[in-house]
Amino acid sequence: MGRELQKKKRRSGRQPVRTSNKSKKVLNPRGNNTxxxxxxxxxxxxxxYRRLGLLARLKAPTGGVEKRLGVAGAVTARTSVNDPFAITTIENAIVSEVRVERDAEGKIVRILGNSRPNPLNDPLNDLDEDSDMEGADDKAAEEWGGIEEDPEDTDRREKEWLDAMVSKYGEDTAAMAKDRKLNPMQQTAADIAKRIRKLTKA
Incomplete structure (x- = not known):
């Protein structure tokens, strides 16, 4: 039924209503000649209104305010006073001199004298780990071998678990797989059967 109605609408000469995005009325102020x-x-x-020195709304504007470009004394987002990661301007930059050693082509080979460890005043530089600390961590990681389980203890616990299952269900591995109390890890029937075969061979 719906399909026929859609076809009928498509065939009819009625044109769809289209609205333009442009506002219908152009703002034309009345009431004040100035x-x-x-x-x-x-x-x-x-x-x-702002250009004429008037207020469009007496209350605070909703939805934010348009940023004014080229206003003297305006603080941009990058050079905010509270932003510690902002790149400072040339006037506020810390200028220092160092002695360098250059090769025959004029490229800097090394810095002579006591150079500052953080020449760019990077606040994240203090958070970097030193290479000495990383070496110590590597040695500690090599020394620690991880948790080692006794294979005999694992076999003993698995044997106890399988004995309890066999004593309760006999040869029915499907029932063993469905038992939530004795089979909390939800081993499949095929896996349990394989473990029982392995246990009986040993």
């Missing part, structure tokens, strides 16, 4: 004379139709209402 505002009407100085009105710029390319700007929004709040931009026009």
């Amino acid at each position: 505002i009407a004379k100085n009105w710029n139709k390319d700007e929004t209402l709040s931009q026009n």
Whole structure:
């Protein structure tokens, strides 16, 4: 039924209603001749009012405020006072001199004298681990061999587990696999049968 109606609608001469995204009315201020004379139709209402020194709303604007470009004394996001990772400007940069050794081509080979360990004032430099500490960690990792289980103890516990299952269910491995109390790790029937065969061979 629905398909036929859709076909009928498609065949009809009724054109679909399309709305344009452009607003229907162009802002045209009325009521004040001074505002009407100085009105710029390319700007929004709040931009026009700000240019004329008026307020579009008495309350705080909702949804944020447009950033004004080129305002003297404006602090950008990168050079914020509270941002410790911001790159400082040339005026605030710390300039220092060092002695360097160059090769025949003029490339710097090494820095002479006492050089600062953090020349770029990188705050993350203190968090880096030293290479000496990494070497100590490697030695500790080599010394620790991990947890070693006694294979005889593992076999003994598995034998006890399988004996309990066989004493309860006999040869029925499907029932063993479904038992949640004796088979908490949810071993499959095939896996249990394989373990029982391995145990009986030994």
